[in-house]
Amino acid sequence: MRRDKVAMLLDILEVVYKEGKAKPTHIMYKANLSHKLLKSYISELESNGILEEENLNGKRYIKITNKGKIFLSQLRKMRRFMESFGL
């Protein structure tokens, strides 16, 4: 079944939340997304204060913010509710 945008955002956020911080390539594999799509979603989530970047030893990591944790919880709820309708 085709994943909608919410499902893809959820996959990204779940990876980052579980790992604490994750490299973009790691998120890309775990969330099963193309580089282009991941880049656009991460940029959208960063601009909304849901994700933030961290540079450690010259390597780029993505972290979830407190606002992001609340958003993730809401998104899980919404997804589950919509799934109960079969959407």
Add this chain to the structure above:
Amino acid sequence: MVGFIFSPRWFYGIDIVFEIFIAMITFLIANYGYRYYRISRDKRYKYFSLAFMLIGFSFISKILTNFSIYYEVLKTLDFGFITITTKTIQVSDVLFSMGFFLFRVLLLSAFLLLLFVYEDVRSKKIKTLLIYYLLLTTFFSQYVFFIFHLNAALLLFMLFINAYENYIKKATKSSSIVALCFLTLTISQIVFIFSAINKLAYVIAEALQLFGFSLLLYDYATVSRDEKR
């Protein structure tokens, strides 16, 4: 006047309270669906939200119409001048008919829209044809009232089949609640048909309808509660 009232006198107002509660539930779900649409930008959720909004507005239309009818009837009791009241009701007949027509059109449109979302109907010709038949049958349901309830029951049964298939696929508590909701609503519409014969049927149908929509609220609450844990 007889054609408008199916409720027993003791139930006047109680049905209005039931329907206010139903409208609130549907607006809550419509809002949720719209929030989901704003994130996903998937049109299915926009139509899902719109369908629940239409259900809410249809009940508001019924509430306002019923309220004015009950007011007229109760005024008759207060004054006891039957001739004066009868005249008032005759004047209002057109308004009552319009109110109920709006309720029926909005409710059936909402169910049809939900079915379009589930079945992923894309053909504009099929959509136009179905909308045409819906309007036609709703118009004639003013004269043969049970046509409306039959149409509603049929649409709801189709929605139940979709929800049941989803339950078979997912086997979650939430999906079973939604399937049960559509089944309860289907039964309520069938029971409504008998309200012209027995006014108690109207009470049972209203109670079933309230229970059906309350299941959606329960589903919403369950999902919210589980997520907090």
